[in-house]
Amino acid sequence: MTIVDLRSRPGLTSYAEMRQLLDSLNAAHAQWRNRKVVRNSDDVERLQELMNEANIDRDGASEQLQSSGNTVNGAFLGYTPMRILDPFFASRLNNWRAIRLHVSLIEEPMWGRYDGPQFVCALDLCRTYAALGEERRYLGAEKAVGLYLAGVAFGGPKMYAVCLPIQLMI
Secondary structure: OOHHHHHHOOOHHHHHHHHHHHHHHHHHHHHHHOOHHHHHHHHHHHHHHHHHHHHHHHHOHHHHHHHHOOOOOOOOOOOOOOOOOOHHHHHHHHHHHHHHHHHHHHHOOOOOOOOHHHHHHHHHHHHHHHHOHHHHHOOOHHHHHHHHHHHHHHOOHHHHHHHOHHHHHO
């Protein structure tokens, strides 16, 4: 039985069955991030990002960026640019983020909810694509779907109008 079928049958039993399916889907999704090779790669990327933030703050570049309203090369809007060490891992991580956004839409199929974790996931997806440099020029289905889901998470111009220039990154 699918989530759509369960939603068409109101009642406590169908809600419990739906929750069980969603919990198993979320658990399976989380397993990828818990693999040792993924954790190691993630740690290296996070360390690089922390070092990058420290350098930006030390150089005063983030203050210049905020006061000018411009973005620096590889940045998504006014957010701190990411530095990508391993573009392959960054692309796989963005696939994971796109799946997370898709699962959140299965859980609650609403366009543009005010959901902090969903927004951060969409924002990190866009920041990663912006930081990929020339690699971001190659738009395949996986990237297009991820960017589309990020746009859905941003909710249109009435919610996060500043986040909608996603097409500029393509």
